[in-house]
Amino acid sequence: MESILGRYRNLIILVGVLFLQVLGLAVQVKRSADAENTRLIRIWAVSAITPLERGLVWVQNGAGSLWHNYFYLRGVRAENRQLKEQIEQMRLEQVRLSEDAAQAHRLQALLAFKEQFVSKTVAAQVIGSSGSDSSRILYIDKGENDGLARDMAVVTADGIVGKVLQVFPSVSQVLLINDQSSGVGAILEKSRLQGVLKGTANGEVMLERLMSDEQVQTGETVLTSGGDQIFPKGLPVGTVAHVGGGKSLFLNVRIRPAANLSKLEEVLVVTEKQERQATAEDTVRMRAADILAQRLPSVPEKPATPEPNAALGNPAGAANATAPAGSGAAKPVTVPGPQLGIANKVQNPPATKPNGAGIPPTAKAPGASAATSIHEVGNTSTPGATVPGEPVKSRVSKPAASPASAAGTTGAPKTAAGTTPPRASEVSKPGASPASAPAGTTGTPKTAPGTKPPNASGTKPSGSQTKPPAMPNPAPTQPNPQPPANDDGPH
């Protein structure tokens, strides 16, 4: 017996070691659903390897930064000029997009959709990979200590990258979307077809579960659908690179990822998503009479003389917004002027402002002109702006504040009182929709949270009000004494 053991010692040890590993593998495969536990060997391996990677990346970045920031400054002046021009163009684009976003939020509120936003991200640097082409894994230099957790979405400005698979104290493992164990809910931008994004063994990204009778165009953009509960809806994934007939009922759709997965340097980890129910009750409650009142042509009010302090853009003057006549409870309210101005600038860009055709103006109290003067900045070419500021006020009036509704309103329709105007950042950034703007109104016709934030006149624009139907404006056109729009806005 001993001689046999001695003779086949090597072979027995080999079989024993292999058996142990197969056993360990089988246990892991069986427990694959329970992915919560991180194997100790992983922690040790990551602790041994990642400090070296982190150090090397640090040295590399230091050398690169020294070169680029201190020595290689050729063309910086020209680049600076180009970037400034680009900023100007992007500002214009931002104004246009914020108007679109506001409209989208209004519609979401109208349909009581749940909104999801990326509210907090952590920037991280890629320090390494798994080193194997069968496992598409990245290591980033942020971990549990930085607030990262499993299943957090990892994105770049170009598109999604993957999700956090394992979290260690100062390092995290990211599973790329082209790994074959990855899965992302995706939707085609134009055709709205939904599928599941999966990686393949050779690192390609395929969109699965699309029926073969569907029409998918090459080049169509693919977005996240939000169905996986990891990636917020609407993030870019990539474009359709190839559409082929599948073996079975499904199409073979190959996706070209928007983010360059093989050359990632920095990524953003979405550590916080915000989800809220857009309240639509106020928007829905709009009465048919109110809508009609906005659409019918009307006789404009007599032009009012704007207050001098308002013309100068005095915040105090701007703050004296009052309720529309007929409410009987007009109260001057104090609203921070600069914030108001910024908010209005973003919410009501001159380029997209409706001309207010046929929208009946409301009576105004002193001080309202000041508020509207802020609102009307840049509206010099608006033919419907018969009174400085006033038509805008009526255009954006809440239904309850319009003549049709104000007549029957027995309560005190709130104006800007108690309505905190949102800051510009809240309005412009995607993480904060107008729906989230604190309404704060307690009166009967309160400001709808799902609509635009109130302007100085204490009224709010609604979807139908912002985009009035095109019809001839019977109101006589008067020159608008307001200064043209500028980026700073009145303060």
Next chain:
Amino acid sequence: MPITYTSEEQIEVYRFSVPVTVGVPLLALFLQAFLPRRFPFLAYIDLPLLVTIFFAMARRNPISGLLTGAVIGLVQDSLGGHPIGLYGIAKTVVGFGASSLGVKLDVENAGARLLLTLGFYLVHGVVYFTVARGMVNMTLNWSWGWSVLAGLANAMLGVVLFWFLDKFKQRT
């Protein structure tokens, strides 16, 4: 020069210092994790496998070879996202085979090293593919042409690497 040995006396067994024993595999694993991110084509090079083959052939001890392969493979598995053991099993087999062949063949010869490394690369690929498909149900594509090409690239790099690592050998 004879390719095969006729007696135990002709075999030269080498050993390595502790820093080399620990540091070289660690460095190989580190480079394997770091370099493909900068140069994606380097993902086809398996430095930990080359190091496993080198240590196994130099020590000429099957137990030592299989254990070296097992440890390096398991650490490599730990850096990936799949269950631990896929590379471990494949490299255990390679370590055992390389050290067993090292007893019988002249593994100091560059040509022999090239062929052996190519062979072990293919063995490693087959074992990995079998275990990954059979046990973990991973979808992998196997192509002989691609595997032979990648094996040749690894073998050529191996010849250079082994020549460099020969300098750390210490006679027992």
